[in-house]
Amino acid sequence: MRNDNLFEVKNLRKWFGLRRGLIEVLTRKPPLYVRAVDRIDFNIRKKEIFGLVGESGSGKTTTGKLLIRLWDPDEGQILFNDNGKIVDLAKVPHKELKAYRKKLQIIYQDPYGSLNPRMRIRDIIAEPLEYLEPELSTEERFERVIKALEMVKLTPVEDFINKFPHQLSGGQRQRVAIARATIVNPTFIVADEPVSMIDVSMRAGILHLLLEMREKLGVAFLYITHDLATAGYVTDRIGVMYLGKIVEIGPSEAVLLEPLHPYTKALVAAIPEPDPTLKRKRMTLRGEIPSAVMIPKGCRFWPRCPFAKDICKKEEPQLVEIETGRFVTCHLVKEL
């Protein structure tokens, strides 16, 4: 494992079995699977904000939950650099996971659903400490809560500690969720669509907070989103997912300004720009993302790809490094 890598993910796979009816079992129909994450490889560097982008159903959230073992992978390795000690998180037994919970945290998309409406802000933020650092005294714990609130700029602190979530705006609630995730000083946080439910005028504040956490606390993030514009703003590198596979990885600016994979090209072209004078040529994709149960043979993207050739229908392309640091899964990338 490279020394500056925090994560090395290899051949990671998670399929979810569909429920089968009695008749299907009796007639021995083969079981069907939703192939949410279908053998992916990528790295996350220390202190990096790595963006995982894609449409709904592409497997972004499942990947995030696998990395911090909220799901158990079916196959593959999740090598985690724990201060120089390399651990394969995929193989850590459930009983020993608690040791890693302090290091791996998550922020959910919906700050209206992720905070218990009957708990006060101070208790919400203190809860992880009760489980993960039970040795702290009440005063020490309170001290940490105050610090966490100051960190996320919910100040003056006394205005917030005794409030309930419904008394706060969406942006403030998401700050509470961030404070709760950072109070245990994690090394890695999965941020699952942290701004998609927040009013535009408050989004930048949350994004800057993530950047600041990285600066001050040295936290690395997996930033999961369908919004390439915000991803371009906060991330260092981006991985684009389509139907359970990563189709392109590269530095954010390069991926957005000169996308290589046809899917990334279409995705970037689909993003509206806040500039009414700009008349861009739009490449509209045919159809929609297919079901992750019936994955097309060959390249998963070929039924929607405007450039697809015979080889694309037969052979699944592998992730290849085209230029330094830029990886693409596409047979035709050289021609395009």
Place this chain on the structure above:
Amino acid sequence: MAQEVILEIKNLDVRYTTLRGDVKAVNDVSLKIARGEVLGLAGESGCGKTTLGLTIMRILPANGRIESGKILFKGQDLTKVSEDDMRKIRWKEISMVFQGAMNALNPVIKVGDQVAEVLMLHEGMSKEEALEIARDLFLQVGLESGRINAYPHQLSGGMKQRVVIAMALALKPSLVIADEPTTALDVTIQAQIIELLKKLQSRFGLSFIYITHDLAVLAEVSNKVAIMYAGYVMEYGDVVSIYKDPIHPYTKGLIGSVPSVTHVKKKKLFSIPGAPPDLRQLPPGCPFALRCPKATDICRKELPAPESINGRIVRCHYADELVGVSPEDLWLKIFEERG
């Protein structure tokens, strides 16, 4: 422009009665829409944009009421017409694509029948005639005509949204109010739906009121834009000039908070500190004064009147001084101080 104005809203006030006092959802709103024009209504959640749409359709919830003002549609004041007459205008003249409507399709009725129902009820058509037209409508919104026999669960989100658009177009209205029509869709599908709406607008000379919080989408679809805050229209004018030189501090703030893909890291984003006021207890002065970096005593005491400046209507005491001030110059410092 000598275009025919089809809808003119004058000094409209809308209130919701609640146990804790009246919610002032729409305040002194005046807007115009010409034939074939797309008016974008933007603002944060709770700024009154959906209420305005519901008011034009006259389908406010039971506790909502039009307090004062006029809604002139082709010369007729919609605030005065009887419910019976309104029923003839609703859907036939003005229709609406509701937010989340694609999830409100009846799950046990074929989508074609749901579209046909509109035609049978309003036009007294037989089911066969109505289905024939439904087939046609499906083609126009980019669905195969055979899809009329599908049930909603057999269609994807984007297809259901197309069905809902077909429904809104069924009676050939002249004005369509689209409330966040692409918000729940993936970007590639959103792009398809936006292309479709643009195509329909130019083919039928439709007028649209496009309601969204997404300023990037508005830049693509609209000709004119009205920025709403706390029920007031803060800035209203031509889309190009508003995006190029937003005058109102709130508009400047909003535009500065939208990320751009073509200038990935070059543009420094900021957000507007604070939160919108409670619409039950609006402050006496400008509703934005509490969050505004430019606010002075007069802003906290006196509500600014809408003023015409550079071909735009702006509601701000300092509109004259703010022309040409870049969003960054106005906002960056205060954003970095207050986070």
